[in-house]
Amino acid sequence: MSWVNAVIQGVLTGAFYALFACGLSLLFGVMGIINLAHGDLAVIGGYVAVALIPVTHVPVVWSFAIVVPIFAVGGYVLQRTLLQASLDRGPFTTLLVTFGLSVVAENALLEVFTSNSQSLNIGNLITYSFSINSQITISYFSVVVLALAVAVLGALQLFLSRSRTGRLIRAVADDREAAQLVGANHRHVFGVAAAIAFSTVALAGLAYAMSSQIAPTTGTGTLLSAFEAVVIGGIGSVWGTLVGGVVLGVAQQIGAQINPAYQILAGHLVFLAVLALRPQGLFGTRARA
């Protein structure tokens, strides 16, 4: 029965990975940006809430209502300025710039919030759980995160496939110059995509800060899981990211079930296996979205 528990906990962890990874997938799929600062962005999301809640007196659970709009605007502005300027200079510059952003973000957080870890305290909500039997206990919060991940990814999928702007984002991702010829300002479209990506990473950061502890350097470690989830699922596939996150989460929990020391290793092994056997990812159809 403990194996069943491992799978269930793995799915719940994986949903968080997917929520965390979808912004990364979107930035790469649309603009070709490999965002090395993605993990730090999530952590900044948590810290923004930590800083704003005492000022605004918003209940902690509702902090996303402030943080997500801030991140959406911030994402658009950052894309139209720094990221676009680096994209114009080539992919290697972009990689270096996001790496630089990551370093700057971590040190700025250290400067402002010290290296002490922080948490968003949502009180009893985090401890509520229900038991299926003596061995399987599921926390309500992780179910909420699962539902959130499915809702966010589902909405994103629907937006990309059905809406006018979503269609335009896919067109720009396909062929930037041809998109200009149909009247699309690709810089603006990139900005919109970045706003969406930043919003989702803010949600992930808040969920992380509520369920665990964040420190200025937490982002770098969690980033790896996001990358693995994206690669396992396949670049550019929204549902692939969800599946990729879940596969990674389940692999880690099963690894931990075999031996607690194998948790991270098992995730990496599955990641390497997918890279070796199906480099385009489980749901990827093309080399680039």
Place this chain on the structure above:
Amino acid sequence: MSEPSQADVVSGGGAAPGALLEVEHLVVHHGQLRALNDVSVSLRAGETLAIIGANGAGKSTLLRTIAGLHRPTSGRILLDGVDLSHSPPEQRLRRGIALVPEGRRLFPSLTVEENLLVGAYRARPGPFVPDRIYELFEWMRTRRKQRAAELSGGEQQAVAIGRALVANPRVLLLDELSLGLAPLVVQRIYGVLPELLSAGITILLVEQDVAQATRVAARVQCLLEGRTTLEGRPGEFSAEQIETAYFGMSGTSAVGAGAPALEE
């Protein structure tokens, strides 16, 4: 290199005043290379002009510069008297200049229908809506849910024309429609041109195949190494004149396999 004097240009009937699209003394560089060297083009409303010339003559550069994808070093591009020389492509589209680029350049992961819908993103008001495109190319309606990447070259070319048409342009720029297509397919594609003209669209097309160009265009203009070498109505020139303008040397039939075929 000496600047070309007007006397070098074999000129037939000149363009009348009151042109819809006016390209004046355009100079375009690709890095060090001077791709276009003082090229002027004039198009009246409702006219069809074909730009002919060999590979590397600057034909595509001319069209791409008119569409806004290249910045001119000097010279002006005027649509209806409005200077668009420094406007970005998306603004020129809204003014009524649409380009069907060389190599189709559809959005491969989008369906046929989505390609047309994206084409209509900044459309001017006009008769061409996706439904009208499905009437123009009847096969398209039943296959509109198919991804563009799955279409044949000829079908992609038709969708590319449709995608430009739904923007309801005043001037349609067509770059090498026949490239890589079977002759029969080319005929079918060019077959829709009369309907576009009757809808009031002005057409500037680039074509390597001189016979094809002279069949569809009222006027031709030949480019050679970035300069205009011949301009006028096709009937005004002998095959030899065109050949000289095309290759830059007086015609011997031994010019090579790529010689433009005028006889049909």
